[in-house]
Amino acid sequence: MGADWPQWRGPLRSGHVPSGDKIPLVLPATPVDVWRLKVGEGLASPVVAAGTVFYFDAIAGKETLHAIEAASARELWQATVDDTFRDSQGPAGPRCTPVVDGDRVYALSCKGELQCRKTIDGSLLWHVNFTNELGAMFIGEKGNAAGAARHGNNGSPLVAGDRLYAQVGGTNGAGIVCFDKKAGTVIWKSQNDLAGYAPPIMAKIGGVEQVICFTADGLIGLRESDGSLLWCVPMKTGYGRHVTTPVVLDDIVVVASHQVGLIGTRIVKTDGGFRSEQAWSSKELAINFSSPVLFGKHLFGLGPAKNLICVEALTGKLAWSQDGYFNASADKAHASFIVLGENILTLTDGGELVLFRATAAEFKEVSRVQICAVNWCNPAYANGKLFVRDGIKTTGELLCLDLMPR
Numbered sequence: 001m002g003a004d005w006p007q008w009r010g011p012l013r014s015g016h017v018p019s020g021d022k023i024p025l026v027l028p029a030t031p032v033d034v035w036r037l038k039v040g041e042g043l044a045s046p047v048v049a050a051g052t053v054f055y056f057d058a059i060a061g062k063e064t065l066h067a068i069e070a071a072s073a074r075e076l077w078q079a080t081v082d083d084t085f086r087d088s089q090g091p092a093g094p095r096c097t098p099v100v101d102g103d104r105v106y107a108l109s110c111k112g113e114l115q116c117r118k119t120i121d122g123s124l125l126w127h128v129n130f131t132n133e134l135g136a137m138f139i140g141e142k143g144n145a146a147g148a149a150r151h152g153n154n155g156s157p158l159v160a161g162d163r164l165y166a167q168v169g170g171t172n173g174a175g176i177v178c179f180d181k182k183a184g185t186v187i188w189k190s191q192n193d194l195a196g197y198a199p200p201i202m203a204k205i206g207g208v209e210q211v212i213c214f215t216a217d218g219l220i221g222l223r224e225s226d227g228s229l230l231w232c233v234p235m236k237t238g239y240g241r242h243v244t245t246p247v248v249l250d251d252i253v254v255v256a257s258h259q260v261g262l263i264g265t266r267i268v269k270t271d272g273g274f275r276s277e278q279a280w281s282s283k284e285l286a287i288n289f290s291s292p293v294l295f296g297k298h299l300f301g302l303g304p305a306k307n308l309i310c311v312e313a314l315t316g317k318l319a320w321s322q323d324g325y326f327n328a329s330a331d332k333a334h335a336s337f338i339v340l341g342e343n344i345l346t347l348t349d350g351g352e353l354v355l356f357r358a359t360a361a362e363f364k365e366v367s368r369v370q371i372c373a374v375n376w377c378n379p380a381y382a383n384g385k386l387f388v389r390d391g392i393k394t395t396g397e398l399l400c401l402d403l404m405p406r
Contacts, residue, residue, distance in 0.1 A: 005380040005387075006049040006100040008156040008199050009245060015293035016339040022384045023340040024403045027355050027367040032402040034385065035073040039398045040064070041084075042093025043154075046389055046398060048382040049100035052076065052119065055389065055398055056107055058084045058093030065098060065107045065115075067122060070382070073400070077122035082109035085152050087141050090376070091393050097156040097199075097378075099164075101181065106164065110152030112136050114166065116184060126184030134177060135170035136195065146240030147216030148195035154243070155199040158211070160224075163187060165202075165211050169195030176200070176213055176220075178227055190227030193217040196242035197289070198255070203248040206269030212248070214255045216240025219265060221253075221274065231276040233265050243289035249297060249313045252279055256287035258304070264316050280316030285309060291378075293337040293344065295358040300344050302326075306333040308346070310360050322363040325354060336378040347371075347379055351390060371401060 003011060003018040011018055040057035047054050053070045056063065061084050067076040086092035096108040100119060108114045112130030117123060130136035130153075137149040148154065148169055157166040164181040168174050168189075175193035179186060193215035200213045202224065209224040218235040222228065235242065237259040247254045256262045261283040268275050285303055292301025294313060303309040306326035310319040325348050326333045334349040339358060343366055346354045351372040357364040375390040384404040390396040 003382065004049040004100070005382045006047050007159070008045060008097040008099070009291070009378065010338070010381070013158070013199065013201050013245065014339075015291070015337055017341070017381050021382070022404060024355075024384070024405065025343075027353055027369050027403060028405060029369065031369060031371060031386075032406070034071075034400040034402055036397050036399045037068070037073045039389065039391075039396060040093060041091030041391065041393075041395055043090055043095040043376055043392075044093075045097040045378040046380050046387045047098055047100055048380050048387060049119070053380075053387055053398075053400075054098045054100060054105055056081075056094040056096070056098055058091065063094045063109045065105070065117065065122070067105075067119065070385075070400070079117055079122040079124070081107050081115050082111055082113040085110040085140065087151055089151055091391070095152055095154045099157055099159055101159040104181070106157055106159065108153050108157060108166070111138050112148075112153055112168070114157065116181070128179070128184055130168045130170070134168050134174045135172040136168050136174070137171070144239075146194050147197060147242065150239055151197070153195065154197035155195065158200045158202060160202050165200050167193075167195035167200060167213055167215060169193070169216075175215065176211065176222060176227065178211075188227035190222050191220065191229065193220065194240060196240055198243055198245055201246050201248070205248070205251055205267045206274060208274075212246045212253060214242045214244065214246050216242060219246070219253065219255055221267065231267055231274045233276050235260055241289070243291070244287055245291040247292060247294050247299065247313070249294060252314055254299065254313060256292075258286055258288045261286040262311065262316065264313065279314070282316045285311060285316070285318065288332060290334050290336070293339050295339055295344065296360075298360045300337055300358065302333060302335040306330070308335075308356075308363065310363070312360070319360040320363050325352070326350070334376045338379070338381055347375070347388065349374060349376060351375060372397065372399060
């Protein structure tokens with residue numbers, strides 16, 4: 001039995017397939033289509049848990065959460081979460097990946113409706129609205145608001161222990177909110193940051209568990225227990241387009257913004273707490289909205305020249321760059337990255353899977369294969385199968401591919 005992929009970027013939010021799950025050493029020339037399913041608009045990634053796939057799309061003007069059998073795509077249930085939102089950047093559908101934790105699934109709409117439902121039948125357990133109840137702002141493209149207030153909630157909430165952490169974006173002290181995951185009650189609220197597009201992560205730095213958030217206002221670390229601010233790196237950019245999932249290596253936290261660049265911040269423990277200092281910064285390696293993965297001490301991601309890159313995480317030094325996998329004339333490029341053992345699996349925005357070696361010595365392709373249409377969506381991986389959603393500004397398909405050799 002393979003491991004689940006229950007949330008954004010897998011079990012640890014790192015993009016790594018867990019040890020023990022079966023993985024291919026080379027991509028099949030023609031992956032087996034286990035099933036293909038027509039789905040509505042949206043950019044939320046699928047997740048997989050206990051033999052069930054959960055996906056989030058738009059149906060008849062409603063953001064709708066679905067549960068289907070992973071083996072057959074037979075629908076088990078569907079539930080309405082919120083009205084849809086459309087802007088110039090994408091489809092009229094959800095953009096935030098659901099989170100599965102045990103017998104519960106959590107879904108967050110573009111407009112800030114967070115719901116907790118039973119995985120077995122979709123029945124509602126609790127919900128909270130970020131705008132109506134926690135003071136978050138959501139105006140869309142009608143004004144100059146930054147981050148999620150402009151283009152909707154993208155950053156998937158984090159479940160850890162008995163708590164759920166979310167970038168709410170309330171400027172009344174509810175920038176980041178910690179909820180009781182079972183009851184939905186607020187445990188703590190912290191800061192006045194507007195919500196960015198990146199999901200929060202948890203990391204232990206200097207012996208202290210920290211909730212690390214890349215908000216529309218910058219990069220912050222909060223004490224997990226009470227939400228107190230440990231350190232802060234202000235980053236003001238046009239419209240707060242901060243998208244990449246933070247990556248942590250030792251005491252270095254790496255994020256990227258298309259305007260600021262790729263940045264490594266060192267978190268230093270002091271007698272009085274913590275302080276942050278810039279370890280390195282590279283405008284030339286500015287990642288736009290594709291989150292890199294860490295393997296060993298190197299980052300693997302998509303560079304600003306629509307190139308695959310390998311970067312030394314502790315120094316920001318470029319190890320290698322490889323062109324040829326993306327449309328050079330396109331306005332934007334996207335790729336998702338999954339670490340499969342000693343290799344990295346990339347899904348390009350053109351629908352091509354590329355498997356290459358996870359080494360800093362040189363770029364070395366193992367294999368590649370076309371699998372789907374245009375997409376901006378991270379796939380899920382479980383038990384040798386890849387669950388992929390395509391379509392950007394239109395409806396698309398959700399497909400299950402068997403990547404293991406026959």
